[in-house]
Amino acid sequence: MRLLVLGGTEFAGRAVAEAAVGRGWEVTLFNRGRREGPAGTRGLVGDRTRADGLEALRDGEWDAVVDTWAAAPRVVRDSARLLAGRVGHYTYVSSCSVYAWPPAVGFDESAPVVESSADAEDVPYAEAKRGGELAVTEAFGEERSLLVRAGLLLGPWENIDRLPWWLRRIRRGGPVLAPGPRDNALQYIDIRDLAEWTLSAAEAGRSGPYNLVGEPGHTTMEELLTVCAEVTGSSAELRWTEPEAIVEAGIEPWTQLPVWVPRTETELYNAVYRVSVGKALAAGLRCRPVRETVADTWEWMLSADRSGGRPPRRAVGLAPELEAKVLGL
Structure with missing residues (x-):
């Protein structure tokens, strides 16, 4: 071809x-x-x-x-x-x-x-x-x-900084604001x-x-963040927090806490995590496990050769001061 x-x-x-x-x-x-x-x-x-x-x-x-x-x-x-x-x-x-x-x-x-x-x-x-x-x-x-x-979309060469932001934050360690519920189903594609x-x-x-995109429920918020900790070798403490408390603190789902959309944000959740992919699955779509996506993204982030793409835009993520405030630190 x-x-x-x-x-x-x-x-x-x-x-x-x-x-x-x-x-x-x-x-x-x-x-x-x-x-x-x-x-x-x-x-x-x-x-x-x-x-x-x-x-x-x-x-x-x-x-x-x-x-x-x-x-x-x-x-x-x-x-x-x-x-x-x-x-x-x-x-x-x-x-x-x-x-x-x-x-x-x-x-x-x-x-x-x-x-x-x-x-x-x-x-x-x-x-x-x-x-x-x-x-x-x-x-x-x-x-x-x-x-x-x-x-x-997640995986190596990501230039929106969603998964890379989580990997850097969890690698830094300490108490981490982990947005609940733990079983919040995610839908993405490597x-x-x-x-x-x-x-x-x-x-x-x-x-x-x-x-x-992958099937609905391809992974959960808990699995994603747990794997981030394991892959980076971090001893970070994931402090699971109810979505109501996070939203009340003025934290925006999806942007300040990348990837995360609580089910209470019905329209956005439906748009991101309740997509029908039956047609693509019937046409041969296969999706790798979340651990492979996370591990390979971390390996890419650590690589000395990132010359082929721009640095992450860093347009998303939560300020440490706001995270500490919500966690009562």
């Missing part, structure tokens, strides 16, 4: 590129050339946001393309139109955020989606991803377009499992939308 990855040096794009190289595919990356791609790939340089930014893509043919763009849909539109006659299949890594709010419990691919346009410029994230979907299907048609609607499924689906010529 000749694969073109638009991006390919960060989180999702990098995982796809590495998995494709591992399959023996011929992998070309197109990006701004600011970071080195995985070994075994070749690079084309261009800036998709510029009027002349796609010049490097005007020649060449590929069996498939994978695109992870998350901003202005017209950027996806321009790329898809340029490649439509020279690429067999287009995969767009979208998001479950495209579904209209609030989502129903167990929503599947038939749920209503937000309004958007392939020609849009600056729009909110949900509309940007939906616009990207429209851009791909308009250029390639429904039969040659695969829309991967991803849920919560980025490498997303990559492998995506490549297999593209190779098989699958089309249409697929919700791509």
Whole structure:
């Protein structure tokens, strides 16, 4: 397979590129050339946001393309139109955020989606991803377009800092604010499992939308944090705290305590942790255990070679002072 990855040096794009190289595919990356791609790939340089930014893509043919763009849909539109006659299949890594709010419990691919346009410029994230979907299907048609609607993504190369934040906090030790309930069910997908499924689906010529995340209850908050302590060798004390007390203290689920959403936050919990993935499971989705995701993410964090991606954005996490206050320290 000749694969073109638009991006390919960060989180999702990098995982796809590495998995494709591992399959023996011929992998070309197109990006701004600011970071080195995985070994075994070749690079084309261009800036998709510029009027002349796609010049490097005007020649060449590929069996498939994978695109992870998350901003202005017209950027996806321009790329898809340029490649439509020279690429067999287009995969767009979208998001479950495209579904209209609030989502129903167990929503599947038939749920209503937000309004958007392939020609849009600056729009909110949900509309940007939906616009990207429209851009791909308009250029390639429904039969040659695969829309991967991803849920919560974790694993090595994560650049949102959710799991890395927990690993650093627990490694630091001491009393840790552990948000309850302990059995709060989580639903996420290791980025490498997303990559492998995506490549297999593209190779098989699958089309249409697929919700791509692990099964509901793949792990729990207790298991996730316990494994973080074990993997880091930490003696941290997990102090399990009722969600009501955390929310009353002004702590925001999901952002200040990454990954965590209490079931009392019904709409957000449904959107993140009650996604139907029956279609993807029937199409071969397999998800590795949480321990492997946590251990490999920690190993990546300790690695001396992190040159291929940006440092974590650190846009999430709880200030130590607020944590201490809630714990009564």
